[in-house]
Amino acid sequence: MRGKIIGFENEVDKWDETTDVVVVGSGFAGLTAAIEANNSGASVVILEKMKAAGGNSIISDGGIAAPGTALQNKYGIHDSTDIMYGDMLKAGLGINYPELVRILVDNANDVFQWSVDYLGVEYLDRIDIFGGHSVPRCYTAKNVTGATIIKKQMKKINELGMEVRFSSYLKNLIMNSEGRVCGIVVREDYDYKDPKKGKDRYIKAEKGVVLATGGFGADVDFRSSQDPRLTEKIGTTNKPFATSETIKESIRIGAMPVQLSHIQLGPWASPDEAGYGVGPMFSEYIVFQYGIIVDSATGKRFVNELSDRKTLSDKLLSIGHPCIGIADSKAVKEAGWNIDTGLKRKVVRKFDTLEEVADFYEIPAEAIKETINRFNENYKEGVDKDFGKILIENSSPICEAPYYAMRLWPKVHFTMGGIRIDADARVISIEGDVIEGLYAAGEVTGGVHGASRLGSCAITECLVFGKIAGKNIVNQSKI
Structure with a gap:
């Protein structure tokens, strides 16, 4: 019997182990679900197919978005759940599942505070605005890495007497006769x-299974079947094990796939390094907020640098070749981020003059000077007349040498599509019914972000729906 593709309980001759809940995945969503299930009184088995915890979560920049926080109040920033809801729907081109977006924004502040008070996560004393957000609401974990959060989650997992079983790959989901x-x-x-x-x-899960296995950004065959542009010629910020097997297995047992072709590219990536790299510390945190992007062939701007990720990536792809992000020394100073590693690896370059920038990247020198002069004139008038970019606080005209620049070319970053869930994080079947005993949270699900995810909203999503899944699988499931 063993060795077959298992589909039903009556095909299993013997269970090797029984527990209340199985959580598959040890990133932000999975560990949150495990903590919540444990705290709701369940026994929990946590599985991770790799040899270490965290998955893609551990290589993120540790940014989480939340509206109406104490830190926003401290800095006099007016924000609300409704404003964030509107921003997410706008970026998602209105195809987000509204009820899921509402749950995310309504619970964002609570999970942010939970990460501080319960997990002990430390965040930097600053708030950033990323493309598509209408106000600053993005908080960055200390050391600017998702590992800061994962380490605190793993510490809590150990304190609660749980453990993560590594090198454990979900092969099949098993269903009973009902x-x-x-x-x-x-x-x-x-x-x-x-x-x-x-x-x-073979592990029996009396209350059910939580899927939190992330997206499929590194699965070239699967992603290119959804979006033929995304061949092996397009890099990815994901680790190589970000693949589609859990989604395929969920579909095999009847789960509804949604919006699989909506795959986000990171416009802040550089072709001069592999993976996520170190360049985004300069491009997303400095160039997009304080500087400009120009087409190297023309020396001209072509986009609002604080647009959402889809808009930026689509514009870059339409240009057809890497473009150049530029900021000056004052921007680097005001932003307050350390870009030494980017400089050391020569992903980010430093120049004494704009002529040197133009010469190095083969940009028409007079054109780039005209572009920057135009931007500076608009800045002095308090409005970007060309592209409507928000002129953020502490920003200034681009005029203080030395100048810093980086080549930009999108990489596959996040998959908005996945399996469908309802407001209780229950997986929904292709017929529209709840698949009892199966819950999901995080990037493995679809519908939350629509056509484009806003920066820093992924961790928010993982914590919000991880908590919902972990609690509901215990309280809603029948033994």
């Missing part, structure tokens, strides 16, 4: 470089 998910087949000692390695183990 169509309820009641267990899984997991491949232990899994190696993504050698999938045949390891052995199968």
Whole structure:
């Protein structure tokens, strides 16, 4: 019997283990769900297919978005759940599932504070605005990495007496005769470089399974089947194990896939380094907020640098070649971010004059001077007449040498599509019914962000729906 593709409980001759809840994935969403399920009185098994916790969460910049926070009040920033709701729908081109967006924004402040008070996460004493947000509402974890949050989550996991089982790959979901998910087949000692390695183990989940396995940004075959532009020629910020197997398995048992073709590219990425890299510290945190982007062929701006990620990426792709992000020394100073690593790796370059910038990147020198003069004149008048960019506080005209620049070219970053969930984080079937015993949270789900995710909203989503999934799988599921 073992070794078959398992679909139903009556095909399993023996369970190797029984627990209340199985959580698949150890990123922000999975660890949050495990903590909440444990605190609701359930026994929990946490599975991670890699050899360490965190997945893509650990390589993020640790940014979380929330409206109406104490820190915003401290800095006199007016914000609300309704404003953030509107920003998310606008960026998502209105195809977000409204009820999921409402849940995210209504719970964002609470989960942000939970991460501080319960987990002990420390954030920098600053608030940033990223493309598509109408006000500053983005908070960055200390050390500017998602690892800061993951480490605190793992510490709490250990304190609660749980553990993460590494090298454990979800192979199949198992359903009972009533169509309820009641267990899984997991491949232990899994190696993504050698999938045949390891052995199968059958775990019964009395209350159900939470899927929190992330997106499929590194799965070239699957992503290019959804968006043919995204071949192997387009890089990704994801780790190589960000693949589609959990979504495929969910679809196999009847889950509804939604918006799989909506795949976000990171416009702040550089072709001069692999993966996520160090360049985004300069491009997203400094250039987009304080500087400009120009087409290297013309020396002209072509976009509002504080547009949402889809708008920026689509504009870059329409140009057809890497473009140049430029900021001056005052911007670097005012932004307050350390770009030394980017400079050391020569992803970010430093120049004494604009002529040197033009010469290095083969930009028409007079054109780039005209572009910057135009931007500076608009700045002095208090409005970007050309593209409507928000002129953020502490920004200034681009005129103080030395100048800093970086090549920009989009990379696959985030998959907005996934399996459908309802407001209770329950997975919905292709017929529109709840698949009992199956919950999901984070990037493996679809519908929250629509056509484009706003920066820093992914961690918010993971914490909000991770908590909902972890609580509801215990309180709603029948034994």
